[in-house]
Amino acid sequence: MTNSDVCILVPTLNEGATIGEVIKDFKAEGFSNILVIDGHSTDRTREIAKAEGARVVLQTGKGKGQALIQAFEIIESPYIVLVDGDGTEIAKDAHTLLSPLFEGRADHVVGNRLVRFDKGAFTRLNLIGNRLINRLFDLAYGVKQKDILSGYRAFTRESIQALELNKTGFEIETEISVECIFKNQRVLEFPITYRPRSKKGATKLNPLKDGFRIGATIYRLAKVHNPIFYFGIIGSFFILAGVITGAFVVWQWVQGITRIPMTVLTSLLLLFGLQMFIFGMLSDLIVSLHKQTIRMFQAQFKKK
Numbered sequence: 001m002t003n004s005d006v007c008i009l010v011p012t013l014n015e016g017a018t019i020g021e022v023i024k025d026f027k028a029e030g031f032s033n034i035l036v037i038d039g040h041s042t043d044r045t046r047e048i049a050k051a052e053g054a055r056v057v058l059q060t061g062k063g064k065g066q067a068l069i070q071a072f073e074i075i076e077s078p079y080i081v082l083v084d085g086d087g088t089e090i091a092k093d094a095h096t097l098l099s100p101l102f103e104g105r106a107d108h109v110v111g112n113r114l115v116r117f118d119k120g121a122f123t124r125l126n127l128i129g130n131r132l133i134n135r136l137f138d139l140a141y142g143v144k145q146k147d148i149l150s151g152y153r154a155f156t157r158e159s160i161q162a163l164e165l166n167k168t169g170f171e172i173e174t175e176i177s178v179e180c181i182f183k184n185q186r187v188l189e190f191p192i193t194y195r196p197r198s199k200k201g202a203t204k205l206n207p208l209k210d211g212f213r214i215g216a217t218i219y220r221l222a223k224v225h226n227p228i229f230y231f232g233i234i235g236s237f238f239i240l241a242g243v244i245t246g247a248f249v250v251w252q253w254v255q256g257i258t259r260i261p262m263t264v265l266t267s268l269l270l271l272f273g274l275q276m277f278i279f280g281m282l283s284d285l286i287v288s289l290h291k292q293t294i295r296m297f298q299a300q301f302k303k304k
C-alpha cells in the first residue's frame with residue numbers, strides 16, 4: 001500500500017483562489033492521483049485544476065453530496081482521501097488519516113477540526129452549530145464522535161461503496177457518519193489543522209439553512225436506528241402540552257370551575273404522547289430483531 005493507491009478527491013464550487021495550491025500541496029506530499037469534481041464553477045477552478053495536473057470531472061447534478069456520490073462511482077483506487085478545495089485543511093495531515101487504513105485498523109478515518117483549529121477558522125455561529133450537531137448525533141446514535149461534519153476524511157473504496165448515500169447537499173457528511181454506524185464500520189478520528197478560508201473565496205455553506213437541514217437529517221435517520229429517540233421526541237412534545245393544559249384544568253377545578261373541553265383535550269394530548277412512546281418501544285423491538293437477523297446473515301456469509 002503506497003500513495004499511488006490513493007485518490008485525492010476534491011469537490012469544488014468556485015474555489016479558483018485556492019484549488020491550485022491545494023493540488024500542489026498534495027503532489028508535494030507524494031499523491032499524484034487527484035480528482036476534482038466540480039459543481040459548474042463560474043471562475044477558473046477547472047482550468048487551474050487541469051493545469052496543475054488533476055483529473056477534472058463536471059458533476060451532473062447539484063450540491064456537494066451529489067458530486068461525492070458521483071465521484072465514488074468513478075474512483076477505482078482502493079483508498080480515497082476527501083478534502084475541501086478551499087485550502088482550510090493541509091495536505092500533510094493526509095498521512096495521519098491514511099495510516100490506520102494502510103495498517104488495516106480502520107475503514108473510515110475522520111479529521112477532527114475542533115481540537116486545534118486556527119483563530120478565525122470557525123465563526124462563533126459555526127462553532128456553536130458544530131458542537132450542537134455533534135451533541136445531537138451523540139444523543140441520537142449513542143456514538144461519541146467529535147466532528148461528524150468534517151470534510152477531511154480518508155476511507156477505503158470498499159467501505160464507502162457499502163454505504164447507501166442519497167443526500168445531495170451538505171447533509172452528506174452526516175449521512176456518511178450515520179451509514180458508517182449502520183454498516184458497523186470501524187471509524188477513527190484524529191485531530192487535524194484547520195485554517196481560516198482565504199478572503200478571496202466565500203463559503204458555500206449557509207450556517208442556518210444547512211445547519212437546520214443537517215439537524216433534521218440526524219433526526220430523520222434516527223427513525224431506523226434509535227426509534228425511542230425519534231418517537232420519544234414527538235411524544236414528549238405532546239405530553240408536555242398535555243401537562244400544561246392539565247395543570248390549567250386542575251387549577252381551575254380547585255377554584256370551582258370545571259373545564260370540560262380542556263379536560264378532553266388534555267386526555268387526548270396525554271394519550272397521544274404516551275402512544276408515541278409505545279410506538280417507539282415497538283419499533284425498537286423491530287430494529288433490534290432486524291439487527292440480529294443482519295448479524296446472523298453476516299456470520300453465515302463470512303463462514304462461506
Ligand SMILES: Nc1nc2c(ncn2[C@@H]2O[C@H](COP(=O)(O)OP(=O)(O)O)[C@@H](O)[C@H]2O)c(=O)[nH]1
Nearest residue numbers: 011012013037038039063064067084085203204
Ligand atoms: N462539486 C461541488 N462542490 C461543492 C458544492 N458546494 C460546495 N462544494 C465544495 O465542497 C467543499 C466544502 O464546502 P465549503 O464551502 O468549504 O464548506 P465549509 O467547509 O463547511 O465552509 C468546498 O471545496 C466547496 O467548493 C457543490 O454544489 N458541488
Ligand SMILES: [Mg+2]
Nearest residue numbers: 084086088151
Ligand atoms: Mg471548507
